[in-house]
Amino acid sequence: MxxxxxxVPILYSKILLVLAALQIFxxxxxxxxxxxxxxxxxxxxTASVSGQTIGGSSSSDLLSVAFKREVSGFPDxxxxxxxxxxxxxxxxxxxxxxxxxxxxxxxxxxxxWKYAVDLTPPKDRTGYAHASWIxxxxxxxxxxxxxxxxxxxxxxxxxxxxxxLPDGWTLNSSDAPxxxxxxxxxxxxxxxxxxxxxxxTGDLKLVLSGEWHFTDDEAAQMAREIFDEYSKMLGDxxxxxxxxxxxxxxxxxxxxxxxxxxxxxxxxxxxxxxxxRTQSLQRLHEQLRHEIFHLWFPNGIDLIGxxxxxxxxxxxxxxxxxxVKLNRIRFEDFLDTxxxxxxxxxxxxxxxxxxxGSIDPTIRYARxxxxxxxxxxxxxxxxxxxxxxxxxxxxxxxxHPRVPHGVPATDAVKTVVTHAATLERYVDGADAIDWTAKxxxxxxxxxxxxxxxxxxxxxxxxxxxxxxxxxxxxxxWRKIGTKK
Numbered sequence: 001m002x003x004x005x006x007x008v009p010i011l012y013s014k015i016l017l018v019l020a021a022l023q024i025f026x027x028x029x030x031x032x033x034x035x036x037x038x039x040x041x042x043x044x045x046t047a048s049v050s051g052q053t054i055g056g057s058s059s060s061d062l063l064s065v066a067f068k069r070e071v072s073g074f075p076d077x078x079x080x081x082x083x084x085x086x087x088x089x090x091x092x093x094x095x096x097x098x099x100x101x102x103x104x105x106x107x108x109x110x111x112x113w114k115y116a117v118d119l120t121p122p123k124d125r126t127g128y129a130h131a132s133w134i135x136x137x138x139x140x141x142x143x144x145x146x147x148x149x150x151x152x153x154x155x156x157x158x159x160x161x162x163x164x165l166p167d168g169w170t171l172n173s174s175d176a177p178x179x180x181x182x183x184x185x186x187x188x189x190x191x192x193x194x195x196x197x198x199x200x201t202g203d204l205k206l207v208l209s210g211e212w213h214f215t216d217d218e219a220a221q222m223a224r225e226i227f228d229e230y231s232k233m234l235g236d237x238x239x240x241x242x243x244x245x246x247x248x249x250x251x252x253x254x255x256x257x258x259x260x261x262x263x264x265x266x267x268x269x270x271x272x273x274x275x276x277r278t279q280s281l282q283r284l285h286e287q288l289r290h291e292i293f294h295l296w297f298p299n300g301i302d303l304i305g306x307x308x309x310x311x312x313x314x315x316x317x318x319x320x321x322x323x324v325k326l327n328r329i330r331f332e333d334f335l336d337t338x339x340x341x342x343x344x345x346x347x348x349x350x351x352x353x354x355x356x357g358s359i360d361p362t363i364r365y366a367r368x369x370x371x372x373x374x375x376x377x378x379x380x381x382x383x384x385x386x387x388x389x390x391x392x393x394x395x396x397x398x399x400h401p402r403v404p405h406g407v408p409a410t411d412a413v414k415t416v417v418t419h420a421a422t423l424e425r426y427v428d429g430a431d432a433i434d435w436t437a438k439x440x441x442x443x444x445x446x447x448x449x450x451x452x453x454x455x456x457x458x459x460x461x462x463x464x465x466x467x468x469x470x471x472x473x474x475x476x477w478r479k480i481g482t483k484k
Contacts, residue, residue: 173243
């Protein structure tokens with residue numbers, strides 16, 4: 001296909017701009033998908049992408065081509081698209097006009113398309129876990145930024161992908177070997193020479209690169225333990241392949257740096273190692289506890305709306321509680337982390353609701369974790385220690401599996417956060433968290449020294465308080481680094 005980009009008259013382009021905006025909302029009604037071929041050039045660090053829409057009506061009925069424009073570490077993601085060309089059902093060229101970086105509008109319907117993507121690695125290390133790139137003998141292809149967003153309803157793109165790699169390179173993906181999916185935008189493909197793959201369970205695989213202070217088997221055992229614990233707590237995930245990629249940064253980074261993302265059925269972790277083996281194992285456990293939780297929430301359910309405060313806050317709290325259960329941290333560490341979260345939230349100025357999009361993410365997640373803790377205390381007290389937040393999360397996961405049509409997140413999260421005042425005051429409102437009475441009821445004392453919050457167990461908790469403390473892990477800890 002040899003297509004030429006043609007200019008579009010200004011008046012006509014304005015009309016097309018309006019049509020393109022309407023197109024975004026009408027495409028969802030058609031059962032269309034795509035067939036894609038991606039050729040990776042290691043030397044040029046580019047991907048050549050070509051494809052066609054399939055299914056739907058006899059004509060593609062497409063006018064807009066829009067790509068993801070930014071992610072963490074890549075503020076100008078849309079500028080990586082090069083030389084876009086379109087053709088209609090008969091293969092005739094269709095002129096295309098660039099509206100802005102990453103967004104284009106066609107002069108008429110098109111069926112075929114091709115373009116190139118610059119896969120130069122990010123300048124900021126925060127981009128490695130969030131976008132496609134190639135460096136040296138490996139790389140990551142995230143179809144969410146390689147493929148257009150507006151061929152079907154935003155965020156959903158079904159189809160098949162054929163991948164052409166440099167000689168000697170292989171791929172690993174939760175969608176392999178067919179590379180077909182009902183949601184290609186969530187597909188992540190790790191490519192390169194000689195990756196190390198370890199089967200964790202029948203449905204879970206671990207892919208590693210680089211040398212660490214721990215062995216591949218130790219990492220796999222850790223992933224298996226955490227995955228199994230969450231399965232028991234939250235319920236079984238669908239019988240589909242899942243993948244965890246633990247990768248060293250392609251560039252030299254100081255110890256302790258890491259970035260991660262859980263997309264679809266794939267956990268991506270890019271990290272430097274810690275100075276010592278004990279620290280390395282502890283950091284890996286922390287990374288896996290948090291990211292594996294996201295395979296259930298939000299990736300395992302289908303809710304509508306922005307509720308990052310919930311799934312990030314509850315991921316942090318669930319990870320913390322699991323760390324105590326598995327003897328990775330002491331109960332004092334558990335309380336210390338919650339105290340620091342309270343310090344962060346209490347000192348945030350100006351105070352904003354968690355539903356405010358401008359709120360600092362650190363504050364959103366800190367307060368979200370505190371809400372998870374308060375919810376756990378409420379459930380434990382009301383049930384006499386028989387029901388905790390894990391049971392409520394399991395109910396939410398069971399009621400709202402991933403289906404084509406989700407329900408509003410604001411309604412669904414009430415399955416877990418059942419205390420209406422908590423949502424009113426701390427999520428929709430911006431009240432300072434007042435937890436002294438609730439903590440005292442379960443035998444925990446909160447002390448405010450200047451701007452710092454400190455938590456500690458009362459010297460002589462009552463029998464009822466001990467029951468709840470034990471459910472939180474009070475008598476389950478051992479010294480960090482010891483084994484059962």
